[in-house]
Amino acid sequence: MHELATHERDIVPQLVDQVRRFMAREVDGAAIDRRGVIPESVRSGAASLGLFGMSIPEEHGGAGLSLRAVCDVISEMARADRSVAIMVGLHAGLGTRGPVELGTKAVRDAYLPRLASGEWIASFAATEAGAGSDLASLRTRGEVVGDTLRLTGEKAYVTNGGFASSFTVLARTPGFGGARGHSLVFVPRETPGVEIGAEEDKLGIRGSSTVTVSFDGATVPLDHVLGTPGRGMEHAYHLLTWGRTLMSAGCVGTGRAALDAALAHVTTRRQFGKPIGDFAATRLHIARMAARLYAMESVVRGVADVHASGGSLEAVSAIAKVFASEGAFKLVDRALQLQGALGFLEGPGVARLLRDCRITRIFEGANDVLLLRVGLARLAAHDVPRGHILGVVPAPLRSAASEVDGLAERLGEVVADVRARHGVTAVRHQLVLQRLAVAEISLYAATNSVLGASSEEQFALASHATDLLIEEATTSLDALSRADADERRALAMSEVLYAPYRDGRDAPGLSP
Amino acid sequence: MFDSLTRHRTIALLAEIAEIEAQTLRGSERLREDLGLDSIGSLELLATIASELKLDLEVEDAMEIHTVEDACVFIDRQYRAQHPELYACNA
Numbered sequence: 001m002h003e004l005a006t007h008e009r010d011i012v013p014q015l016v017d018q019v020r021r022f023m024a025r026e027v028d029g030a031a032i033d034r035r036g037v038i039p040e041s042v043r044s045g046a047a048s049l050g051l052f053g054m055s056i057p058e059e060h061g062g063a064g065l066s067l068r069a070v071c072d073v074i075s076e077m078a079r080a081d082r083s084v085a086i087m088v089g090l091h092a093g094l095g096t097r098g099p100v101e102l103g104t105k106a107v108r109d110a111y112l113p114r115l116a117s118g119e120w121i122a123s124f125a126a127t128e129a130g131a132g133s134d135l136a137s138l139r140t141r142g143e144v145v146g147d148t149l150r151l152t153g154e155k156a157y158v159t160n161g162g163f164a165s166s167f168t169v170l171a172r173t174p175g176f177g178g179a180r181g182h183s184l185v186f187v188p189r190e191t192p193g194v195e196i197g198a199e200e201d202k203l204g205i206r207g208s209s210t211v212t213v214s215f216d217g218a219t220v221p222l223d224h225v226l227g228t229p230g231r232g233m234e235h236a237y238h239l240l241t242w243g244r245t246l247m248s249a250g251c252v253g254t255g256r257a258a259l260d261a262a263l264a265h266v267t268t269r270r271q272f273g274k275p276i277g278d279f280a281a282t283r284l285h286i287a288r289m290a291a292r293l294y295a296m297e298s299v300v301r302g303v304a305d306v307h308a309s310g311g312s313l314e315a316v317s318a319i320a321k322v323f324a325s326e327g328a329f330k331l332v333d334r335a336l337q338l339q340g341a342l343g344f345l346e347g348p349g350v351a352r353l354l355r356d357c358r359i360t361r362i363f364e365g366a367n368d369v370l371l372l373r374v375g376l377a378r379l380a381a382h383d384v385p386r387g388h389i390l391g392v393v394p395a396p397l398r399s400a401a402s403e404v405d406g407l408a409e410r411l412g413e414v415v416a417d418v419r420a421r422h423g424v425t426a427v428r429h430q431l432v433l434q435r436l437a438v439a440e441i442s443l444y445a446a447t448n449s450v451l452g453a454s455s456e457e458q459f460a461l462a463s464h465a466t467d468l469l470i471e472e473a474t475t476s477l478d479a480l481s482r483a484d485a486d487e488r489r490a491l492a493m494s495e496v497l498y499a500p501y502r503d504g505r506d507a508p509g510l511s512p
Numbered sequence: 513m514f515d516s517l518t519r520h521r522t523i524a525l526l527a528e529i530a531e532i533e534a535q536t537l538r539g540s541e542r543l544r545e546d547l548g549l550d551s552i553g554s555l556e557l558l559a560t561i562a563s564e565l566k567l568d569l570e571v572e573d574a575m576e577i578h579t580v581e582d583a584c585v586f587i588d589r590q591y592r593a594q595h596p597e598l599y600a601c602n603a
């Protein structure tokens with residue numbers, strides 16, 4: 001479990017090592033953050049290492065690496081700089097999976113070699129100003145005109161958009177499928193009618209390009225529709241499974257950078273006559289950081305295993321995304337706290353990590369919304385086996401495995417109760433769904449942590465991670481039993497709080 | 513009569529949620545791919561129908577519904593099973 005495929009066992013560690021050296025030598029994260037741009041030399045360096053072609057099949061000039069291998073590379077990049085990792089990760093996932101998996105032969109032959117070499121960089125444009133979490137409300141339209149598709153509309157927050165040569169665009173295409181049919185369309189930047197907006201000024205990942213892209217009658221041949229015309233929404237959700245997994249891998253890299261920084265600090269900073277790392281409270285923080293990081297990595301590897309065995313990533317990639325993004329933020333916040341005042345200054349770099357990783361809890365599915373999906377998926381899952389791992393683990397992990405089995409059983413009982421009480425109306429009980437999801441995520445993370453452990457050090461990390469995760473799951477399931485009361489109380493309180501803002505104008509608020 | 517009642521309500525609610533004209537909906541249209549309803553949207557639909565028609569619907573069953581016609585047939589079947597008193601006079 002969690003192993004690289006045999007044919008990748010030699011090359012991937014070598015590539016990861018090359019990437020580590022490249023990032024150390026060529027990438028100045030602080031300068032990228034200050035200037036808000038990734039230098040051209042970094043892009044060309046990444047291209048010459050073959051990073052833009054990692055996930056593109058060999059027949060189109062790429063390396064055809066597995067999702068697991070690409071995760072390892074992205075994680076290593078993110079450990080050094082998140083903007084650069086996102087540029088490559090977005091290209092490898094959301095940017096190119098469309099043409100790779102769904103493109104017509106014409107599209108694959110014409111564009112994949114350029115995308116693999118890094119001559120072209122890819123992006124993905126689904127979000128609009130009025131359609132974020134609610135993607136189905138998007139307005140960009142594609143009209144069939146002869147044997148072409150004519151696009152009109154505006155996309156927001158397009159990562160890589162400032163320098164991308166291609167856009168995978170999600171548009172309404174009433175001409176295909178039903179009245180609300182959507183299609184995914186591959187649009188080269190050179191297409192007349194494609195306009196790129198100014199760079200957004202952001203809190204973090206300041207080197208990552210984020211722009212608005214508008215399509216004013218931009219027309220592409222019909223064979224540029226990716227996958228089945230009219231099934232764009234389904235295809236977009238499929239591409240997002242790659243996007244979320246790679247983003248989770250990036251969060252593992254950020255978490256590792258946070259742990260590195262914390263370790264370096266607590267072993268050298270002295271207060272009260274000794275290193276602050278010698279205090280029991282600090283030791284516990286560090287142990288918990290390491291355990292959570294191990295669990296995050298185990299989850300990402302678990303998702304890659306599911307992919308390698310041909311399983312669906314829809315639910316597990318959402319689990320990974322929520323767990324890894326929340327985990328990375330917790331780790332960075334803890335590292336900053338351990339650095340004290342120094343952590344609050346920009347110089348040492350943890351402050352930048354905090355700014356950089358903040359977005360991961362929002363993009364590619366805001367975590368509050370993904371929790372609803374994870375909760376629903378758990379309610380809907382038929383007979384999915386959970387737990388039952390006690391019999392398959394080595395002796396040092398028996399106690400952790402038995403705790404995992406216990407959690408699986410309790411969660412199973414809660415799920416049965418929620419189904420019986422709410423049926424389909426569970427969808428209306430957001431707090432129930434989210435609290436269920438937190439427990440489901442903890443269970444998935446603990447299971448992967450225990451089953452993936454294969455050394456003494458990992459046994460210790462897995463046991464510690466299990467304690468942590470069981471604690472979180474238990475708190476969440478306890479809270480689930482009072483979800484209805486919490487919902488009623490929040491409703492009453494929020495109605496009072498919202499009242500002065502409802503019709504806006506004179507309400508107190510932030511000045512523009 | 514009841515078949516057309518449940519069908520009518522199902523289609524009306526679907527049209528409302530998908531923001532399109534009820535007359536333009538076809539039975540073969542798929543909730544996710546053609547109407548843009550994701551898993552939450554599909555369940556919202558069934559939850560609304562469940563409340564309106566006083567039905568207990570299971571989440572697992574909802575996952576088996578892919579098209580407008582599936583939804584109509586499913587709701588009708590559930591309605592008949594859960595409100596047998598309304599059909600008794602037909603026997």
Ligand SMILES: Cc1cc2nc3c(=O)[nH]c(=O)nc-3n(C[C@H](O)[C@H](O)[C@H](O)COP(=O)(O)OP(=O)(O)OC[C@H]3O[C@@H](n4cnc5c(N)ncnc54)[C@H](O)[C@@H]3O)c2cc1C
Pocket residue numbers: 123124125126127131132133134156157158159160202210359362363364365366367368369430
């Ligand atoms: C730096 C950056 C890069 C991005 N890159 C891309 C890209 O490359 N391509 C692309 O297509 N998009 C991209 N995005 C957009 C991103 O995916 C969206 O911002 C994200 O999906 C959330 O949408 P939103 O911002 O409109 O938030 P909203 O949908 O407005 O949600 C805001 C908050 O409302 C709450 N909320 C919303 N819906 C619900 C609900 N149903 N139940 C409970 N709570 C809810 C949640 O707390 C959520 O966090 C990027 C965004 C940023 C900032």
